[in-house]
Amino acid sequence: MVAARAESLTLAPPRKRWGEALIKAILALCALVSVATTVGIVVALFAPAFQFFQEVDFADYITGTEWAPLFLQAKFGVLPLIAGTLSVTFWACLVAIPSGLGAAIFLSEYARPRTRNVLKPALELLAGIPTVVFGYFALTFVTPLLRDIGIHVEVFNALSAGLVMGVMIIPTVASLSEDAMTAVPRDLRDGAYALGSNKLQVSTRIVVPAAVSGIVAAFVLGISRAIGETMIALLAAGQQPNLTFDPRQAVETMAAFIAATGAGDVPTGSLEYKTIFAVGATLFAMTLIVNAFAIRLVRRFREAYE
Amino acid sequence: MSATNPSVDLHGGPTRGAWRGRIFYAALLLSLTVGFATLGTLVVQVLKKGIGVVDPVLLTNPPSADPAIAGARPAILATLYLGILLIAFTGPIGVGTAIYLEEYANRNRWYNRLLEINIQNLAAVPSIVYGILGLAFLVRGLGLGRVLLAGALILTLLVLPTVIIAAREAIRAVPGSIREGAYALGATKWQVTWRQVLPAAIPGIATGSILAVSRAIGETAPLLMIGALTYISFNPTIAGPFTALPVQIYNWTKLPNAEFKDLAAAAIVVLLAMILLLNATAIWLRNRYQKKW
Numbered sequence: 057m058v059a060a061r062a063e064s065l066t067l068a069p070p071r072k073r074w075g076e077a078l079i080k081a082i083l084a085l086c087a088l089v090s091v092a093t094t095v096g097i098v099v100a101l102f103a104p105a106f107q108f109f110q111e112v113d114f115a116d117y118i119t120g121t122e123w124a125p126l127f128l129q130a131k132f133g134v135l136p137l138i139a140g141t142l143s144v145t146f147w148a149c150l151v152a153i154p155s156g157l158g159a160a161i162f163l164s165e166y167a168r169p170r171t172r173n174v175l176k177p178a179l180e181l182l183a184g185i186p187t188v189v190f191g192y193f194a195l196t197f198v199t200p201l202l203r204d205i206g207i208h209v210e211v212f213n214a215l216s217a218g219l220v221m222g223v224m225i226i227p228t229v230a231s232l233s234e235d236a237m238t239a240v241p242r243d244l245r246d247g248a249y250a251l252g253s254n255k256l257q258v259s260t261r262i263v264v265p266a267a268v269s270g271i272v273a274a275f276v277l278g279i280s281r282a283i284g285e286t287m288i289a290l291l292a293a294g295q296q297p298n299l300t301f302d303p304r305q306a307v308e309t310m311a312a313f314i315a316a317t318g319a320g321d322v323p324t325g326s327l328e329y330k331t332i333f334a335v336g337a338t339l340f341a342m343t344l345i346v347n348a349f350a351i352r353l354v355r356r357f358r359e360a361y362e
Numbered sequence: 363m364s365a366t367n368p369s370v371d372l373h374g375g376p377t378r379g380a381w382r383g384r385i386f387y388a389a390l391l392l393s394l395t396v397g398f399a400t401l402g403t404l405v406v407q408v409l410k411k412g413i414g415v416v417d418p419v420l421l422t423n424p425p426s427a428d429p430a431i432a433g434a435r436p437a438i439l440a441t442l443y444l445g446i447l448l449i450a451f452t453g454p455i456g457v458g459t460a461i462y463l464e465e466y467a468n469r470n471r472w473y474n475r476l477l478e479i480n481i482q483n484l485a486a487v488p489s490i491v492y493g494i495l496g497l498a499f500l501v502r503g504l505g506l507g508r509v510l511l512a513g514a515l516i517l518t519l520l521v522l523p524t525v526i527i528a529a530r531e532a533i534r535a536v537p538g539s540i541r542e543g544a545y546a547l548g549a550t551k552w553q554v555t556w557r558q559v560l561p562a563a564i565p566g567i568a569t570g571s572i573l574a575v576s577r578a579i580g581e582t583a584p585l586l587m588i589g590a591l592t593y594i595s596f597n598p599t600i601a602g603p604f605t606a607l608p609v610q611i612y613n614w615t616k617l618p619n620a621e622f623k624d625l626a627a628a629a630i631v632v633l634l635a636m637i638l639l640l641n642a643t644a645i646w647l648r649n650r651y652q653k654k655w
Binding site for chain 1: 386387389392393403408455458461479487488489495519523552580581582608626627634
């Protein structure tokens with residue numbers, strides 16, 4: 057009796073369900089789209105960039121101080137574009153890092169849950185504003201404002217683009233830093249309070265140091281967004297390659313150059329056309345390094361508290 | 363917390379450092395204000411300049427060299443088409459990928475882990491790089507030309523990671539007991555996914571996808587690369603040249619004439635209204651259908 061029941065329970069190997077296998081294949085195909093995107097990006101960037109460097113010496117490109125690809129005597133020194141990018145990014149960080157961190161500390165340590173539930177989505181509204189709108193704002197409001205308060209900026213300048221870009225990335229910095237701070241175990245805070253610390257001490261000496269890798273990762277992701285941001289730089293910083301760190305002058309960032317040249321009608325296969333990809337590859341490599349750094353930091357931080 | 367401190371502080375210095383705490387608190391409030399003050403100023407500025415110019419001329423006329431009769435009808439229509447195509451393209455592919463990763467993929471396989479890292483990385487790639495991809499492959503490589511479909515496809519690739527991440531979260535929120543119940547009744551994996559998991563996850567997926575699309579229709583840089591910066595006086599078609607609303611805003615903003623800048627402000631009002639409408643829909647969907655397990 058027992059043996060017979062056991063026998064009926066040994067199931068026959070399940071019938072192969074072709075429909076189920078087909079569905080899994082279709083789903084995997086969907087997933088492959090994003091792999092294909094990555095491969096596509098790498099090929100689209102690096103194949104023409106490689107051709108570019110067969111015509112232009114890489115050392116000249118990376119150390120050259122003059123960028124004039126459309127001139128008869130074309131110059132392909134990328135340093136002015138890199139300087140422009142770094143200059144705008146610097147001013148963006150100057151706004152975004154303190155404000156983002158401050159907002160995160162407030163939301164995580166000071167705000168009551170109800171205040172936080174209102175403020176956090178409200179801050180994220182900022183992230184929903186299209187970048188072209190920020191560009192309009194930088195050009196038509198911030199630049200005249202800077203002039204009014206006595207900073208003699210040109211019509212296009214790195215400062216106004218950078219400041220507005222900084223506001224744009226506040227939500228990125230604030231929300232990721234806040235996640236890192238909320239993940240700090242309560243025990244650490246309670247221990248500090250038990251030793252007589254006040255809220256300021258707990259925030260700055262316990263929570264921020266404990267969450268530091270997550271906070272740095274948030275900074276880094278914000279920086280990489282600023283490096284790749286196009287429209288604000290294109291509208292407010294200008295389209296003049298300029299090897300300067302003077303924030304009052306017009307500069308061209310790498311992303312702005314790509315957009316301006318891509319929007320024009322350069323003939324396919326020409327050297328000007330290939331500059332888009334060479335600069336794009338440089339930009340991509342820069343953001344990739346920065347992102348990889350951030351992802352590693354986030355991972356280390358996660359390991360520490362699980 | 364600070365209210366309980368004085369009773370704990372045995373050395374009788376409750377005011378020592380209290381002013382520091384207040385300054386710190388003020389600094390935190392100030393840093394929170396930077397974002398909100400800018401947002402407020404931006405909205406007020408745009409409304410002040412633009413709201414008077416949002417009229418039937420703007421909504422129904424094609425662009426023109428004369429600011430008095432210039433409108434944004436082709437751009438507004440193109441942005442609507444882009445939004446519809448985006449939902450049609452990203453929905454199935456994004457949900458398919460999310461289902462694969464959450465329900466089917468074996469986490470221990472290297473290629474599935476690579477897939478996850480890949481999607482995370484793609485979410486952080488600057489939008490201009492997607493524009494380069496579109497220019498190289500869709501417009502020039504495939505010879506699709508500078509058409510609306512190419513724009514829709516490139517924006518699809520751009521928002522796909524965001525949609526996938528949102529859909530995965532929605533699917534993950536469906537409790538395992540529901541799946542196990544269905545399996546116990548003899549359902550196959552696909553029956554469980556299609557009849558139990560997906561219906562339960564749909565509100566979350568829809569909310570995430572609509573939010574992602576609302577970000578995408580404001581994107582300018584990839585469309586510039588695709589060649590949306592052209593003068594279009596007729597209604598766009600899927601296989602024809604186009605200019606989208608953000609590109610029209612860029613175009614008007616960079617003209618030196620103040621009247622065009624006001625037109626840009628008016629177009630911004632229209633764009634922000636569209637984005638706000640999409641966001642409101644997403645929030646309504648979430649509140650209306652979200653389940654608590």
